[in-house]
Amino acid sequence: MVTTSYFFFYPYFGCRFVPEKLEDLEEHVTGFFKCLPTIPIICISMLGSDYANLIGEMLLLPSFFPAWILLSRLLANSQPVVMLLPVNLLHEEVQLEDGISDQKFSDVDTGSIKHWHCPWGYTVIDCVLPSYKQLLEENFLLLSNTTFAAADIQMKNASWWSQRTMLNNRLNKLLKSMEISWLGPWACLLLGEHSVPDHIEKLVHKLVSALKSEGRFEINYSLISAIIGGAKSVADAESCINQLLLYKGYFGRGACCGEERFRAFSAVAQTGLATEFIHDLVKEALAEYAEQVAREPVIIVLDSDVQMLPWENLPILRSQEVYRMPSVSSIFLTLDKSCSHHKRDSGFGTIIPAVDPLNAYYLLNPSGDLNDTQLEFEQWFRNQELEGKAGNLPDTKELIMALQNHDLFLYFGHGSGTQYIPEKEVQKLHQCAATLLMGCSSGSLLHRGCYAPQGAPLSYLFAGSPSVIANLWDVTDKDIDRFGKALLKSWLHEELDALNNSPRDGPNRIASFMSQARDSCKLPMLIGASPVCYGVPTVIWKKSQS
Structure with missing residues (x-):
C-alpha cells in the first residue's frame, strides 16, 4: 500500500492534504501562502478549558483566564500575523425591568408557550459570554409567544416595543464590551487593507527598525503596518507597540486585564516602553490617515465555538465590508468554483x-x-x-x-x-x-x-x-x-x-x-x-x- 499524504476532511469543502514527509512540509506551506488572495483573511478561534489551563501554566500567569482568543491575519505576499489575547467573563448589567419575566406573558396560555432551542448546544462562549444566549432566548420568546387582547392592545404593544428596544440596546452594549474587553487596541487587526502612500510606508519601515533596536526580537512588518493603518488613536497604537515590547510579540491584552496580571511574563520592567522617537513616528504616521478611509473587504474565518456571534457588528467592523467562511480552504474552493461562471x-x-x-x-x-x-x-x-x-x-x-x-x-x-x-x-x-x-x-x-x-x-x-x-x-x-x-x-x-x-x-x-x-x-x-x-x-x- 502506498500513501502519499494524510488529510483532514472539511464538511462541504472536500479534503485538505497534509504531507506525510517532513521535508515536504516547507513546499506545502509555501504553496498554501501562494494561494492566498489579496483579501485579508482573519481567523478567530476561542481556546477554553484544557487549552486555557495549558496556556496559563506555560506563561506562569498568577491568575486564571477562562479562555484565550487566537487571532490570525493572513494576506498574500505578507508575513502572517498571529496574536494570543486573554478572555475574561463578560457580565451583563441588566436592570430587572430589562429582562423578560413570566408576568410579560400573562396573556398567553402557558401550555402553548414555545421554547427556544439553542442551535449550538454549549460551547466556550457560554462560559465567557452567557448573556448572549439569554438575549437570543428572550428575543425568541417575545417574537413567538406574545399575544395581545383587544381590550389592552395599545398598552401591550407599547410594552412589547419597549422590551424590543431594550434588547436592541443590550446587544449593542454587549458587542461594545466584547471589543473593548477582549480585543482592546488589537481590534485594528480585523480591518481591511487600504492604499498606503509611499511616505507612510517609509515611516513604517523606520518604526520597524526602531522597534528592532528596542525590543531585541524579530518585528513583524505586517503587524506594525496593520497597527499603524488601523489604530483608532495614537494611544491605541502605542498601547499595541508597548505590549509588543513587554511581551516580545507573543501575545497582547484588551481591557479585561491590567498589566499587573502579565507582569511575570514582561520582557522588561519599564525600559520596554516606547521611546520618544517611536512615539513621534507613530504620531506622524497616524496623522496622515483620514478618519473615514476607504478599506478593502475582509473575510473572517470563525471556528465552530464562536461562529454564532455577530462579529461583523463589533463597533470597529460595523461600517466595513465583511464576509465569513467556515475555513481557509473553503475560500480557495469558492473563489475557484464561483469564478468559473x-x-x-x-x-x-x-x-x-x-x-x-x-x-x-x-x-x-x-x-x-x-x-x-x-x-x-x-x-x-x-x-x-x-x-x-x-x-x-x-x-x-x-x-x-x-x-x-x-x-x-x-x-x-x-x-x-x-x-x-x-x-x-x-x-x-x-x-x-x-x-x-x-x-x-x-x-x-x-x-x-x-x-x-x-x-x-x-x-x-x-x-x-x-x-x-x-x-x-x-x-x-x-x-x-x-x-x-x-x-x-x-x-x-x-x-x-x-x-x-x-x-x-x-x-x-x-x-x-x-x-x-x-x-x-x-x-x-x-x-x-x-x-x-x-x-x-x-x-x-x-x-x-x-
Missing part, C-alpha cells in the same frame, strides 16, 4: 465572482401568511422585470433550475427555505446563484457536539454560490423587509448616492452596503445585526451596462 477584477488584485442583480429569481411569501412582505416587494420585483413566484409555491424542480440558471436568488419567507428546497438537492448543483435568505435564523448553523456545524448557507456555498446573506437569529418581518429593500436598492443603484456616504474605490460588491442597510432597520442591532454575508467578495455587475 462570471468573474471580474476586484480592484484590489484578485479576480472575484460577479453577479447581475437583474438576472434574479424571487420566492416571495410561499407560505401565504406574510402578506405585508408580499405587498412590499411583489410589484417592485415586477417593475424590475424579475422572474419568480409570490404567494404560492412552485415545485422543487423549478426552484432548483432557478438556482442553477440565475445569478441571484431572493427568498422572503419563513426560515431558510429548506422546507421548499432541501439542502441535499442544493448540494447536488455544480453552479448556484448568489442568495439572499431573509427568513428567521436562515443563517444559523446547527452545531452537534464535536461535529462541524451545518446549515443552509454552507449547502449553497458547496453548490457554487459565491455569497449567501442570511440571518443568525429570529427577526420580525417588517424590519428585515426594510433591510432587504435597502440592500436590493443599493445593488440596483436606485439609491446609491444616498447610501454611499464614504468614498469607495473599485466596483460595488454584494456586501458593500450592508452597513447602511442595517441602519435602515427600526432596531439596527436586534434586527440589523442578524444578517451576515457568507462567501467571498462578489462584484455587482449589470450585463446591460457592459
Whole structure:
C-alpha cells in the first residue's frame, strides 16, 4: 500500500492534504501562502478549558483566564500575523425591568408557550459570554409567544416595543464590551487593507527598525503596518507597540486585564516602553490617515465555538465590508468554483465572482401568511422585470433550475427555505446563484457536539454560490423587509448616492452596503445585526451596462 499524504476532511469543502514527509512540509506551506488572495483573511478561534489551563501554566500567569482568543491575519505576499489575547467573563448589567419575566406573558396560555432551542448546544462562549444566549432566548420568546387582547392592545404593544428596544440596546452594549474587553487596541487587526502612500510606508519601515533596536526580537512588518493603518488613536497604537515590547510579540491584552496580571511574563520592567522617537513616528504616521478611509473587504474565518456571534457588528467592523467562511480552504474552493461562471477584477488584485442583480429569481411569501412582505416587494420585483413566484409555491424542480440558471436568488419567507428546497438537492448543483435568505435564523448553523456545524448557507456555498446573506437569529418581518429593500436598492443603484456616504474605490460588491442597510432597520442591532454575508467578495455587475 502506498500513501502519499494524510488529510483532514472539511464538511462541504472536500479534503485538505497534509504531507506525510517532513521535508515536504516547507513546499506545502509555501504553496498554501501562494494561494492566498489579496483579501485579508482573519481567523478567530476561542481556546477554553484544557487549552486555557495549558496556556496559563506555560506563561506562569498568577491568575486564571477562562479562555484565550487566537487571532490570525493572513494576506498574500505578507508575513502572517498571529496574536494570543486573554478572555475574561463578560457580565451583563441588566436592570430587572430589562429582562423578560413570566408576568410579560400573562396573556398567553402557558401550555402553548414555545421554547427556544439553542442551535449550538454549549460551547466556550457560554462560559465567557452567557448573556448572549439569554438575549437570543428572550428575543425568541417575545417574537413567538406574545399575544395581545383587544381590550389592552395599545398598552401591550407599547410594552412589547419597549422590551424590543431594550434588547436592541443590550446587544449593542454587549458587542461594545466584547471589543473593548477582549480585543482592546488589537481590534485594528480585523480591518481591511487600504492604499498606503509611499511616505507612510517609509515611516513604517523606520518604526520597524526602531522597534528592532528596542525590543531585541524579530518585528513583524505586517503587524506594525496593520497597527499603524488601523489604530483608532495614537494611544491605541502605542498601547499595541508597548505590549509588543513587554511581551516580545507573543501575545497582547484588551481591557479585561491590567498589566499587573502579565507582569511575570514582561520582557522588561519599564525600559520596554516606547521611546520618544517611536512615539513621534507613530504620531506622524497616524496623522496622515483620514478618519473615514476607504478599506478593502475582509473575510473572517470563525471556528465552530464562536461562529454564532455577530462579529461583523463589533463597533470597529460595523461600517466595513465583511464576509465569513467556515475555513481557509473553503475560500480557495469558492473563489475557484464561483469564478468559473462570471468573474471580474476586484480592484484590489484578485479576480472575484460577479453577479447581475437583474438576472434574479424571487420566492416571495410561499407560505401565504406574510402578506405585508408580499405587498412590499411583489410589484417592485415586477417593475424590475424579475422572474419568480409570490404567494404560492412552485415545485422543487423549478426552484432548483432557478438556482442553477440565475445569478441571484431572493427568498422572503419563513426560515431558510429548506422546507421548499432541501439542502441535499442544493448540494447536488455544480453552479448556484448568489442568495439572499431573509427568513428567521436562515443563517444559523446547527452545531452537534464535536461535529462541524451545518446549515443552509454552507449547502449553497458547496453548490457554487459565491455569497449567501442570511440571518443568525429570529427577526420580525417588517424590519428585515426594510433591510432587504435597502440592500436590493443599493445593488440596483436606485439609491446609491444616498447610501454611499464614504468614498469607495473599485466596483460595488454584494456586501458593500450592508452597513447602511442595517441602519435602515427600526432596531439596527436586534434586527440589523442578524444578517451576515457568507462567501467571498462578489462584484455587482449589470450585463446591460457592459
